[in-house]
Amino acid sequence: MSRRxxxxxxxxxxxxxxDRLFDYEIPDSLAEAAIPGVxxxxxxxxxxRMIDGYIVEVDESSDSDRPLSELEEVVSPIAVLxxxxxxxxxxxxxxxxxxxxxxxxxxxxxxxxRAEKAWLAADPPAFPQCDxxxxxxxxxxxxxxxxxxxxxxxxxxxxxDAPPRLTSTNDGAHVGAxxxxxxxxxxxxxxxxxxxxxxxxxHRDRAQVTAALADFLPADAIVRDDAAQxxxxxxxxxxxxxxxxxxxxVGTRSxxxxxxxxxxxxxxxxxxxxxxxxxxxxxxxxxxxxxxxxEIEGSALLFIGHTRTSDVERLVAVGWVREIAARxxxxxxxxxxxxxxxxxxxxxxxxxxxxxxxxALALGPVLVQVSRPGYAxxxxxxxxxxxxxxxxxxxxxxxxxxxxxxxxxxCGRTANNWTCANCDSDRLRMASAGSERTADELGRAFPGxxxxxxxxxxxxxxxxxxxxxxxxxxxxxxxxxxxxRAILLLDGERMLLAEDLRIGESALRWWSxxxxxxxxxxxxxxxxxxxxxxxxxATWTQPAYARAELEDRGPLRMPPTVRVASLExxxxxxxxxxxxxxxxxxxVDSPAVLGPVPIESEDGPRVRALVxxxxxxxxxxxxxxxxxxxxxxxxxxxxxxxRAPRVRNTLKVRVDVPDLQL
Numbered sequence: 131m132s133r134r135x136x137x138x139x140x141x142x143x144x145x146x147x148x149d150r151l152f153d154y155e156i157p158d159s160l161a162e163a164a165i166p167g168v169x170x171x172x173x174x175x176x177x178x179r180m181i182d183g184y185i186v187e188v189d190e191s192s193d194s195d196r197p198l199s200e201l202e203e204v205v206s207p208i209a210v211l212x213x214x215x216x217x218x219x220x221x222x223x224x225x226x227x228x229x230x231x232x233x234x235x236x237x238x239x240x241x242x243x244r245a246e247k248a249w250l251a252a253d254p255p256a257f258p259q260c261d262x263x264x265x266x267x268x269x270x271x272x273x274x275x276x277x278x279x280x281x282x283x284x285x286x287x288x289x290x291d292a293p294p295r296l297t298s299t300n301d302g303a304h305v306g307a308x309x310x311x312x313x314x315x316x317x318x319x320x321x322x323x324x325x326x327x328x329x330x331x332x333h334r335d336r337a338q339v340t341a342a343l344a345d346f347l348p349a350d351a352i353v354r355d356d357a358a359q360x361x362x363x364x365x366x367x368x369x370x371x372x373x374x375x376x377x378x379x380v381g382t383r384s385x386x387x388x389x390x391x392x393x394x395x396x397x398x399x400x401x402x403x404x405x406x407x408x409x410x411x412x413x414x415x416x417x418x419x420x421x422x423x424x425e426i427e428g429s430a431l432l433f434i435g436h437t438r439t440s441d442v443e444r445l446v447a448v449g450w451v452r453e454i455a456a457r458x459x460x461x462x463x464x465x466x467x468x469x470x471x472x473x474x475x476x477x478x479x480x481x482x483x484x485x486x487x488x489x490a491l492a493l494g495p496v497l498v499q500v501s502r503p504g505y506a507x508x509x510x511x512x513x514x515x516x517x518x519x520x521x522x523x524x525x526x527x528x529x530x531x532x533x534x535x536x537x538x539x540x541c542g543r544t545a546n547n548w549t550c551a552n553c554d555s556d557r558l559r560m561a562s563a564g565s566e567r568t569a570d571e572l573g574r575a576f577p578g579x580x581x582x583x584x585x586x587x588x589x590x591x592x593x594x595x596x597x598x599x600x601x602x603x604x605x606x607x608x609x610x611x612x613x614x615r616a617i618l619l620l621d622g623e624r625m626l627l628a629e630d631l632r633i634g635e636s637a638l639r640w641w642s643x644x645x646x647x648x649x650x651x652x653x654x655x656x657x658x659x660x661x662x663x664x665x666x667x668a669t670w671t672q673p674a675y676a677r678a679e680l681e682d683r684g685p686l687r688m689p690p691t692v693r694v695a696s697l698e699x700x701x702x703x704x705x706x707x708x709x710x711x712x713x714x715x716x717x718v719d720s721p722a723v724l725g726p727v728p729i730e731s732e733d734g735p736r737v738r739a740l741v742x743x744x745x746x747x748x749x750x751x752x753x754x755x756x757x758x759x760x761x762x763x764x765x766x767x768x769x770x771x772x773r774a775p776r777v778r779n780t781l782k783v784r785v786d787v788p789d790l791q792l
Contacts, residue, residue, distance in 0.1 A: 167209025228412020324394025
């Protein structure tokens, strides 16, 4: 009986029913090039066209009677999809009721021919040479956390609270002490011949980690890998990671999939940052992907941050993640500042905080954190106090500059000759102060003092130690040389009014990250906030706050005590999916479902429903939801013919939604 070689191919397609391996016969002309992991082009009979894909497996088949299409082309000789990466993508997609090809579209950069040719022509990278003295200094940094070095070498899952202070690198740059802890962990791992993966939310964090890594490792051992790079640069970095020589990979959320050789450690910094939540389908959070990767590869996993998310605290509570405390507890000096009787009604900054800022300005820079950028982020009618809305799209109006015409934050139109829809008044009032208006007001209150605005439109990453008032939005605070001599956290009460289940966690994270920029002994003033969040900041007990959040959410069956899936689409598709889910997984009963309720959509009438389910039902629920998505896609298949109307998917599913709203 004749045998033939068969390639099992994963198609690069967003169509849910194509999310499986397809068998293709390998012709003799491609016998040597068709190896697992390479990019290929194959015919797709149902569509009558060619499609890209990856060879996942190569096998021999004795079933010669089964007709198989042949591989059309091997696009590249480089195996860009190692088996470990495919396994991780498959597990992540199944957990999120999504497609493996969607995960790989995030993980594997597009092919760049010139970068590939240059890589093939160059010699393979050598194993990095670690300096023994530098590795000794790295171990000394980790000694601050007893048992951390041994736990990393044993492949444990760890949670560490970052030291809330600044430190300086060998070349004089100032970075957070957390960056030194991360760099030391990666250096110790690389010294054992294993790679380390470091995942951070944005370019600011990446720059700090890279500067800290330079204290312990040579430049050729550090690889940058994130979507902000140019196409050729990112593809070249990806090819370097595929090499046998271990390295330290630093990047943003997609870096969690980086297929580094012999991965020994994955580090997630500040996992509560929403930037680590993947917005593209299937929306797998970097934290969840890292947990899956640790299970598959047996590498160590480290969660580190100034605060503890309730997700990580749940893992600590069930014993899945081990908490390691610092040898010496450190915390900034936090003052809960309330308005005094003499401050006047509506005073934004209490007199005590004013005095602290004035005294600190004699020594160096002072940080003032505000909630919003711009001049007046919110405008209201001066007569009836109703929010000012755009007459075209009903979006909120704001003012970019003093005395400027208001603009819509949604459509960007200028609202000339605006009148209130409620009372016909044409007078506007500023209801809030953004970074620029705060800078204007404080500039008048402290004449002669340098004022620096740091927000999305005015990015500032570092500052010298000269006196200055730094007005920054949350997350955009620059690093001041030696730290800030005082920090004022404004608009806290406004931040906590946001309609978000996790707003307490988020606010605590914003304030803690800012407080960690203070100079030793400097005061941090939280203005106008009381309650559990304020106490957690003042006592620097963020893990205790996360535990209390878990206790409160448990009886209400709110995440992360349970998992939540969101179903969006036409009413019939959502109803059918919910019924199929109940039939398949009876434990998901009616009380576990919220909705469906109508939602606004450009695709016509749509509804949304939320499904809550326990972690032990995860595999069954996601499999049922994925089957429902495929069934809906098959029903909505595009009719044949050149003039056939386009048919959109009637059902969209996202598991572990980051923002729980109906």
